[in-house]
Amino acid sequence: MIPARYAASRFPAKLMQDLAGKPVILRTYQAAVHTKLFDEVYVVTDSQVIYDTILREGGLAIMSVKEHDCGSDRIAEAVMQMDVDIIVNVQGDEPFTDRESLEGVMQVFEDDVHKEIDLASLMVKITDEEEIINPNTVKVIVDNRDFALYFSRSPIPYPRAKNKDTVYYKHKGIYAFRKSALMDFQRLPMLQLEATEKIEAIRYLEYGKKIKMVETNVQGIEIDTPEDLKKAQKAWK
Incomplete structure (x- = not known):
């Protein structure tokens, strides 16, 4: 399922x-279809223009x-x-969606024999200082089993000891849910x-849902701003 809203506060009609x-x-x-992981891929939208496209x-x-x-x-x-039973959600602004990443979140449920996990999602390590402090980049911190503890637009964790090597993870907009x-x-x-925070993943945490995070090395480019689109156009070439 690919949710696709026409309006966007930071970049209208970006999709x-x-x-x-x-x-x-x-x-x-097309990127989601080309992974060949799904029998059916749908775009779910409020826009006649997107629907017709x-x-x-x-x-x-x-x-x-x-x-x-x-x-x-x-x-x-x-x-x-x-x-x-399981629904995979790829954000509409993720044109670099890849098979390996999607396989990673789906495997979580294959391994979850006791059905304790409610969601799986992706995180990728980031080192660029501008990206770390950018509020458009959602960061995530996890426990020692890679279950999400919190998501924020602020840099988390806060590096109080400046000499420490702090690791930051960006939350990528791909989820797999149990339907329940x-x-x-x-x-x-x-x-x-x-x-x-204006981060929907936090609702799951606030109501006690377990979110298993899967680390990926695929950075991709989420298109939130006109600058992101320029990066995507350059990367596509």
Whole structure:
């Protein structure tokens, strides 16, 4: 499932911006399809323009019935009547989505024989100081078994001892959910931490869900700003 909202506060209509001759959302959709990991890949959107773009290229798309504030809510509505156990969510602004990363989050559930894990997601180590302090980059800290402790737009952990080698991880916008966790998300109200940080993954933590983080070496480029799009266009070449 690829949630695709037309409006975006930092970069309006970013999903329909041109990336090497095709809209960003189409590049993301095709990247997910080309992994060959799924029987079906859907774009879930509130936009007739995005919906028509995917269908015109022979893809699968679902129009949202209700207005939604986040991708998890949008996907929950789309899969409510589907007979599925695990849903993989790729953000619409991730045109460099790769097979290895998706296999990593799916493997979490293969290994979870007691069904204790509610979600799996990706993190990648970052060292660039500008990226570490950039509020558009969501950071994550984990425990010694790689379960998420917290997500923030601030640099976490804070390096109080400046001589220490602090490791930072960026949260990448790919999730795999148990359907039950996704259904819980859409009926539970937003709490203070999620409202403050504007990070939907925090809602799962606030309600006690277990999020297993999987480290990947694939940096990719998430397109949040016009500058990101320029980087993506250069990388695509």
